[in-house]
Amino acid sequence: MNSINSQAPTRCIARGLSLLLVASSILISGVAGLGAANDATESRTVADSLAKMLQSARAVISKHQExxxxxxxxxxxxTAAVVLxxxxxxxxxxxxxxPASYDxxxxxxxxxxxxxxxxxEVINDNQAIINRxxxxxxGFIPATFARLVNEAFARKVEGGATIKVTAPPELVRNRKARPDEWxxxxxxxxxxxxxxxxxTPYxxxxxxxxKPAFRMMVPEYYAASCLSCHGTPKGTLDVTGYPREGAAEHDLGGVISVILPNE
Ligand code: HEC
Known part of the structure; x- marks a missing residue:
């Protein structure tokens, strides 16, 4: 009896401790889970804004094409100031x-x-051609401008992120735009x-x-204005010297692809 009684508190403490351990490990995994969810949310916000800024700048070159x-x-x-x-x-x-207001x-x-x-940088580098x-x-078209911006961006962030405009493999014009396996x-x-x-992005x-990285793809579709180059008759050369793809309005034309390595 005595021995049982004397052991009871110890057992109680032991059980309490193990319960505490279970509770705290649930808490820790809960917090870790929350952390991962927050990282993905933050990554999504960053990826969204990079894709949106690329589209916003490309639209300027499109608007001024004529x-x-x-x-x-x-x-x-x-000038660069005007385009920006x-x-x-x-x-x-x-x-x-x-976009200048982000911390x-x-x-x-x-x-x-x-x-x-x-x-x-890209607009400054191309003043001579723009003003010729x-x-x-x-040939200073939105797609080329976007590629040059993405290349300059990659040099600036040194692996911190990648933005690329890619396309379904059979549509790719510039080899640098080829999609990877994913x-x-x-x-x-x-x-x-x-x-x-x-x-809808994916x-x-x-x-x-x-290494784990957040990847996002934003699909883009041909508009009527794209078809003088990407439309029909398939195989005939457009003004840039590339063969037309035979695409139709609303077909999937390309994808903005963003990679953000986990920090
Ligand atoms: C004046 C002709 C022309 C027009 C108009 C045009 N493109 Fe292109 N497009 C090109 C050329 C040339 C390239 C290759 C650019 C490069 O060297 O990076 C290209 C590249 C692309 C790419 C990148 C992948 C690749 O094939 O290299 C996508 C996506 C694309 N175009 C979609 C579109 C969409 C969508 C529109 C309309 C909003 C459009 N293009 C309008 C000529 C054109």
Whole structure:
């Protein structure tokens, strides 16, 4: 009896301790789970804003395309400051946020700054071609501009993130735009499926070069304005010298693909 009684408190403490251990391990895994969820949310926010900023800047080059290709005008006044201001305004119209206002201490602030700096760099580097008098079509089209911005961005963030515009493999013009295995899989098993809701992005955390990374793909579709180059008759050369793809309006034309390695 005595021995039982004397042991009772010890057992109680032991049971209490093990309960506490279970409770705290649930708590810890709960907190870890929450942390992972928050990381994915933050990554999604950053990826969304990078894709939106790329679209916002590309739209500026699209809007000024006729002007850029006007052989009668030299200086177009399409400076880096002008392009950036218009891109920022497009971004603000789409999101309600001024992209220059992001806190530089956050990943979103750092990434958007690098991307906006990349836009400035590309427009500065191409002033001579934009302003060349006597030359009509200059090849400074939205897709090329976007690729140059993404390349400049990659140099600035040194592996901190990647943005690329890719496309279904059979549509790819520039070899640098070729989709990787994961991108091909998302295009084929999701975006090209008839029941995929047009425009819906796809995101997932997967391994990239052996490390976990947040990946997001944003599908984009041909508009009527794209078809002078990407439309019909299939195989005939467009103004840029590439064979037309034979695409139709609303077909999947490309994908903005963002990779954000976990920090
Ligand atoms: C003036 C002709 C022309 C027009 C108009 C045009 N494109 Fe392109 N597109 C090109 C060329 C040339 C490239 C290759 C650019 C490069 O070297 O990176 C390209 C590249 C692309 C790419 C990147 C993948 C790849 O194939 O290299 C996508 C996606 C794309 N275009 C979609 C579109 C969409 C969508 C539109 C309409 C909103 C459009 N294009 C309008 C000529 C055009």
């Amino acid at each position: 002007d850029i290709n006007d052989p009668k005008r030299g200086d177009k006044g399409l 201001a218009e891109a920022d305004a497009n971004y603000k119209a789409a999101t309600g946020i001024d 530089p201490a956050t990943r979103q602030g750092r990434m958007l700054k690098a991307q906006r700096d990349a836009i400035v 008098e006597g030359l009509g079509f200059k 991108e091909v899989d998302v295009i084929k098993t999701r975006f090209l499926k008839p029941d995929w809701k047009a425009g 995101a997932e955390t997967v391994e990239v070069k052996g």
